[in-house]
Amino acid sequence: MSLRLEDATEDDLPLVLHYVRALAEYEKLLHEVTATEDDFRRLLFGSPARAEALIARWEGQPCGFALWFYSVSTFDGAPKLYVEDVFVDPVQRGRGFGRAIFADLARRALKAGCSRMEWNVLDWNAPSIAFYRSIGALPREGWTLQRLSGDALRALAGKES
Template identity: 85%
Template sequence: MSLRLRDATPDDLGLVLHFVRALADYEKLLHEVLATEEDFRSLLFGTPARAEALIAEWDGAPVGFALWYHSVSTFDGRAKLYVEDVFVNPDQRGRGIGRAIFADLARRAVAQGCSRMEWSVLDWNAPSIAFYRSIGALPREGWTLQRLGGDALAALAASGDLNG
């Protein structure tokens, strides 16, 4: 039994989409997935690439993935690695695959001079929260995620500014 983590390639676009859909299904959000393989081609392999992904393989078979990108902390003046998605097939959990993915991402973050890694988790997802605590992650107390999208995003983008 062996685990291999490898960077995703353009040949993995269908696999990335598969894992995104599997994660969304697990989170009861499959109805929100609009992404296509072409969207991931642009995101991961466009110029510039906006994100990175890895594939986890167990004995040569794909069993999970991670997708991340870099953002910044203006408070410490450094980049941070933002983990957008991590997913391991439910029948493969408990083998250390998730821990290995997070350790790999942590090594990348340290090597790239990032001050931290961050990610979000649904508040009902107790198994994932317990896992995150086991690797030393803590919630960001006092902060809530805000989102602007769809019609509200378009309306704000179309609104005039004070100089307009």
């Protein structure tokens, strides 16, 4: 058999949540995961859908996933594909599954008219950084991610906690 990359369906929601939690655990951020299957149902299958996901299957068994969404680049006037999460089961790593997932996402990006793909990686995650360099990805020098959430988000919006 071979690797199959399939668009996630509502039946895959438990797998999506499983892989999000597995990635968070690997990144030492499991304590930050509050998402539920219902949250992913709204994100992936609501009207409008806000994101997309795929499940990777090897010999019919799940072995990884990806979740992404589209945003825009005002500088080049084109959409871009933002990869939120990619995770391959640790026992399946080194078999080309991550490369296959990123290649699939690259094809989707080109089909959608995207000028680029982007994602974040934790600075301590040397294996992932090495993999990203091997597929031709480069860091965005001179830029840092900014985040507004929780009480600060509500305060700026003029909403009480």
